[in-house]
Amino acid sequence: MKINEEEIKKIAFLSRLEFDNKDLEKMNDSMNSILTHMEELKQYDTEGVVPTAHAVEQFNVTRKDIPHESLSNEEALSNAPEREDGYFKVPKII
Numbered sequence: 149m150k151i152n153e154e155e156i157k158k159i160a161f162l163s164r165l166e167f168d169n170k171d172l173e174k175m176n177d178s179m180n181s182i183l184t185h186m187e188e189l190k191q192y193d194t195e196g197v198v199p200t201a202h203a204v205e206q207f208n209v210t211r212k213d214i215p216h217e218s219l220s221n222e223e224a225l226s227n228a229p230e231r232e233d234g235y236f237k238v239p240k241i242i
Contacts, residue, residue: 149187151179 156176160167167175221234230237 149183151176151183 153172153176156167156172156179159179160172160175225231225234225236228236
């Protein structure tokens with residue numbers, strides 16, 4: 149399957165993109181290369197192959213949410229550059 153210049157212009161218009169003639173030629177070559185590759189992939193039998201989103205299986209590596217004792221107010225504020233009335237003091241932004 150080959151794509152022609154008019155189809156490239158139509159796709160560019162629908163995508164709200166503008167190409168000059170040089171870029172249009174590059175886009176034509178790129179899209180035809182992609183389509184050629186897709187045609188090559190059609191020759192392989194993928195019957196029974198489970199679709200995946202990633203090449204390798206991924207797992208969630210977060211820790212278990214186990215309740216534990218938290219820092220005291222003094223410990224949390226121990227390295228604060230400034231504090232006031234038991235809270236972090238930060239510069240006013242607004």
